[in-house]
Amino acid sequence: MEHTVGAVAGIAGISVRTLHHYDEIGLLGPSERSGAGYRLYTDDDLVTLQQVMFFKELGFGLEDIKRLMHDPTFDRREALRLQHRMLADKTAQLMKMMDAVEQTLSGIEEGTPMATDDMFEVFSDFDPKRYETEVRERWGDTDAYRESARRTKGYKKEDWARFKAESEQIGTDTAALMDAGVPATDPRAMDLAEQARLQIDRWFYPCSHEMHANLAEMYLADPRFTATYEKIHEGMAQYWHDAIIANLARARG
Amino acid sequence: MEHTVGAVAGIAGISVRTLHHYDEIGLLGPSERSGAGYRLYTDDDLVTLQQVMFFKELGFGLEDIKRLMHDPTFDRREALRLQHRMLADKTAQLMKMMDAVEQTLSGIEEGTPMATDDMFEVFSDFDPKRYETEVRERWGDTDAYRESARRTKGYKKEDWARFKAESEQIGTDTAALMDAGVPATDPRAMDLAEQARLQIDRWFYPCSHEMHANLAEMYLADPRFTATYEKIHEGMAQYWHDAIIANLARARG
DNA sequence: CGTAAACCCTAACGTTACGTGAGGGTCAAC
DNA sequence: GTTGACCCTCACGTAACGTTAGGGTTTACG
Structure with a gap:
């Protein structure tokens, strides 16, 4: 069954304009159009949209996501595993932030302020760009990266x-x-x-x-x-x- | 001791331009300037910056943060408690996303795709704007909100x-x-x-x-x-x- | 003591990811 | 057969900076 822009926007919790935008920049268009020119998204399109939203949630730019998902060497399973690792890292960082907030709170209550260096440590720890580099190394567009992607494909955990x-x-x-x-x-x-x-x-x-x-x-x-x-x-x-x-x-x- | 823009940017892990921008829009300027016009940030400024970064991390706009922090009824302890709750929520949501990724992965491996509705459920759950509303209710600038803030101040858990x-x-x-x-x-x-x-x-x-x-x-x-x-x-x-x-x-x- | 590197300043235009109308077709329902 | 909820394509607006451009300042070094 096919969905119109409004339906997809409703399901995914994003705006119609966002879907228009993704179509404009060639990131994610509908698989079909009705006679009147209405965008019609398939269930497969929804899966793709989910991937896009995942990567976006993790701080990737739309151009990067586009390159990522259009690359023939792009492996969904591999991408999902990377996403999982990123989520784990981000969760850990959030927990640290919670710790920091708790400490700041008890610090305020006891009147002992935090050291300025420690204060920001919690921010510097998670860097989405780190993964961006990793992704580009895996699915980027230079010869070296492509070669790298080809080789690392076969690598196992050990x-x-x-x-x-x-x-x-x-x-x-x-x-x-x-x-x-x-x-x-x-x-x-x-x-x-x-x-x-x-x-x-x-x-x-x-x-x-x-x-x-x-x-x-x-x-x-x-x-x-x-x-x-x-x-x-x-x-x-x-x-x-x-x-x-x-x-x-x-x-x- | 005072810090120059570059130093503050280094400590906080943000760009000099960002600090310039915050100064431009009146969100966070340095407490002092040197004879040559150099920005000099105090340790107190760093604490403020930390607060700003916290709120930003949670999806608030700079204008909102500005209003929030300039409001005389703004209570740091209260704000930190709210931050803690938001972080807890966001952590929970990330964990759910990890679950979703795991399920998608095992789904792919077994060939059974996810239901399209479930797929996006994980996204719709956390909405930073919800907190924005809450904050505005607490520290917003209408009479009703101010009155509300005054009253709810005394409310306890029960x-x-x-x-x-x-x-x-x-x-x-x-x-x-x-x-x-x-x-x-x-x-x-x-x-x-x-x-x-x-x-x-x-x-x-x-x-x-x-x-x-x-x-x-x-x-x-x-x-x-x-x-x-x-x-x-x-x-x-x-x-x-x-x-x-x-x-x-x-x-x- | 001069000079080069490393910082700092303001000013101003560029970019990303949409928001927000304007102006105008389309479709289901009463 | 018209009304209201959707849909379309422009096209300009905006937030939060990035990025030169042009030019002073401070510090290290020979």
């Missing part, structure tokens, strides 16, 4: 565990070098950088030294990534960047 | 329970009349409408028959309210509206 273990090994090794006072330009640091490059190359997509250097710049420029490195070891973001650049120079000879 | 019980009683009584086939223009229905009006009058703010009729129009026009009535009894939104209008006519003589 594969991801192995990958994670490898990454962590490289991380701790690098921290050890830093603690030993070894400079980033030391061959041992460069070797680790090379290991990391080969890791990307093996697991995701062909990664040249140049591409790796580009990634290094990105890691250093983006606070989200630097934060990840800084958690392992203070100053590691910069160190890691330098090691990768040194490795590029060495490879060029 | 008061709210009593109020809820009263409301539910009126609801079931109305449903009984509907089942008995009594029209909305019947004196018994009008009596219930009058009871509801007096309830508002006693618990919140002086509510004339005219005002009640206005509310009735609003209830009928706004799907959020109609949904509430429809849950009690099919067709009740319309019935209730008609009873209130009839009651107004009777009062006018």
